[in-house]
Amino acid sequence: MEVKVEGGGEFCDASYEKICMSTLRDISLESNIDSVYMNCNAAEHVFIISVKIGRVQSPITVSDMTIKGDERLTVTTETYVPKLLDLLWDRYGEKVEQISRLEIALKIDDDEMRKLMSQVVYDPRVDLNTRILDGIDRILPEGARVRHPIRSTGRITIIASENPIKEEWKEKAKAMLSKMTKGDL
Amino acid sequence: MYKIMMFTGGVYKFSELKERIHDIGGFILQEMVMQTETMMHLAFPEEEERIIRDKAKETGGKLKELPLAGAEIMVVVPSLGKHHAVDPMCDIAEFLRRKGAITNMMGLARGVGKRIAQITAREKEIIEECDAAVFVFGDFKECLEVKSKICESVDVPYIITGGEPEVKIEHYVGNIGRKTARMRHKEEIDMLELLTEKIELLINDRRRELDEDPLATSPLFMKEILDLVLPPKAGEEFSTIMQLEGLRVKIEAGDEEKLKNVAIGKRKLSDICEIKKSEYDGYILKILPEAVTGNVF
Numbered sequence: 001m002e003v004k005v006e007g008g009g010e011f012c013d014a015s016y017e018k019i020c021m022s023t024l025r026d027i028s029l030e031s032n033i034d035s036v037y038m039n040c041n042a043a044e045h046v047f048i049i050s051v052k053i054g055r056v057q058s059p060i061t062v063s064d065m066t067i068k069g070d071e072r073l074t075v076t077t078e079t080y081v082p083k084l085l086d087l088l089w090d091r092y093g094e095k096v097e098q099i100s101r102l103e104i105a106l107k108i109d110d111d112e113m114r115k116l117m118s119q120v121v122y123d124p125r126v127d128l129n130t131r132i133l134d135g136i137d138r139i140l141p142e143g144a145r146v147r148h149p150i151r152s153t154g155r156i157t158i159i160a161s162e163n164p165i166k167e168e169w170k171e172k173a174k175a176m177l178s179k180m181t182k183g184d185l
Numbered sequence: 186m187y188k189i190m191m192f193t194g195g196v197y198k199f200s201e202l203k204e205r206i207h208d209i210g211g212f213i214l215q216e217m218v219m220q221t222e223t224m225m226h227l228a229f230p231e232e233e234e235r236i237i238r239d240k241a242k243e244t245g246g247k248l249k250e251l252p253l254a255g256a257e258i259m260v261v262v263p264s265l266g267k268h269h270a271v272d273p274m275c276d277i278a279e280f281l282r283r284k285g286a287i288t289n290m291m292g293l294a295r296g297v298g299k300r301i302a303q304i305t306a307r308e309k310e311i312i313e314e315c316d317a318a319v320f321v322f323g324d325f326k327e328c329l330e331v332k333s334k335i336c337e338s339v340d341v342p343y344i345i346t347g348g349e350p351e352v353k354i355e356h357y358v359g360n361i362g363r364k365t366a367r368m369r370h371k372e373e374i375d376m377l378e379l380l381t382e383k384i385e386l387l388i389n390d391r392r393r394e395l396d397e398d399p400l401a402t403s404p405l406f407m408k409e410i411l412d413l414v415l416p417p418k419a420g421e422e423f424s425t426i427m428q429l430e431g432l433r434v435k436i437e438a439g440d441e442e443k444l445k446n447v448a449i450g451k452r453k454l455s456d457i458c459e460i461k462k463s464e465y466d467g468y469i470l471k472i473l474p475e476a477v478t479g480n481v482f
Contacts, residue, residue, distance in 0.1 A: 008325060011324070011350060012349065015362060016324070019365055022366060023365060042326070042327040141328075142298075144298070145297075162298040
């Protein structure tokens with residue numbers, strides 16, 4: 001993940017680069033983002049941040065995170081267990097019992113079990129935008145509450161300020177965006 | 186003048202150390218015994234320091250200076266959101282506590298932003314109940330220059346911390362600013378030490394002013410009396426907090442009259458103190474100067 005911050009002076013640029021890197025790492029977005037560009041204008045209190053979305057993990061199925069046993073599933077990746085249990089309880093109700101931390105008893109026939117193994121437990125693409133916006137919210141100064149998004153493919157770009165967003169800032173952000181798309185920034 | 190230090194050591198002969206403290210007219214402010222480890226905050230006359238050091242050495246313990254002991258400091262952040270809490274607010278407060286201060290932490294209701302940053306009258310009053318304040322702001326120089334104006338109305342000594350290394354505002358410590366992790370690198374600890382030194386200068390200035398116009402009685406002595414007359418509830422810590430000019434006392438509802446009538450020397454507490462209900466916790470007892478009250482003993 002590349003991070004570039006400009007406009008805040010030497011210290012602030014370096015500080016916000018660190019903030020971007022560690023915030024996105026903390027919310028597990030480091031591998032999903034190709035690059036982050038941020039422009040800080042503290043004098044006018046305008047901040048522009050643009051995130052280029054990179055590779056997204058493919059959906060996690062039941063077979064990706066469990067091993068099928070005899071009327072039971074053994075969990076191999078604990079991360080998505082709450083979502084798996086949600087799915088199982090929704091579908092099968094009382095036939096599901098979590099007998100230990102990594103063992104789930106499931107009284108269903110073999111056919112049903114086979115169909116279950118290909119079910120999607122979690123698709124990272126579904127909440128990716130929400131998570132990126134959460135990350136952007138944590139990075140931008142808290143007082144910059146007035147937000148204006150700029151639409152583009154494969155990117156999330158936000159202008160933020162404590163004041164109403166002026167047209168000139170929108171034009172500036174669009175100009176930056178086209179430079180980024182060409183690879184000049 | 187009294188000196189406050191921290192003793193850490195084992196249980197060997199530590200009761201003898203306590204007796205020695207009382208013999209020379211000192212006080213035990215805090216005491217913690219955990220199995221074989223003890224920690225005590227001791228206050229004793231400066232001139233008796235040699236006796237205490239010798240006794241501490243005899244018991245095999247260590248004495249550590251507490252430059253901020255006897256002071257209550259408020260750490261103020263623009264809000265309690267993720268941007269400001271817990272890093273670096275909690276690191277700063279912990280460092281001040283390691284130097285002996287009692288700390289409180291406050292997030293302003295509308296402290297974020299540059300032009301829109303505000304401090305309310307009530308927040309100001311709460312900060313002014315403490316002996317000093319540390320305002321923890323962000324990284325941008327332009328924001329710091331504008332935001333420092335909200336601190337100017339606060340009537341206690343204060344330090345402003347921010348990210349930018351050099352900013353032309355009074356009482357400023359740079360290189361702190363926004364953090365996303367604990368401050369544990371050497372450079373960061375050095376900045377915290379610098380911050381503590383600056384606060385120590387402000388606190389010592391105030392102590393010198395108080396020396397020139399001494400208080401009717403020492404807050405240490407008053408704390409000792411109050412802990413006997415109004416003992417803390419079981420399990421309650423810090424029911425009496427020392428400040429430079431008095432105490433913050435947490436009492437139960439109905440004990441206000443008892444508090445006013447506590448005998449300090451030949452006088453009542455209400456004669457030698459201004460008693461005011463705190464805006465957020467307990468009562469503030471501000472000891473009047475001896476020149477106003479006359480001799481108490």
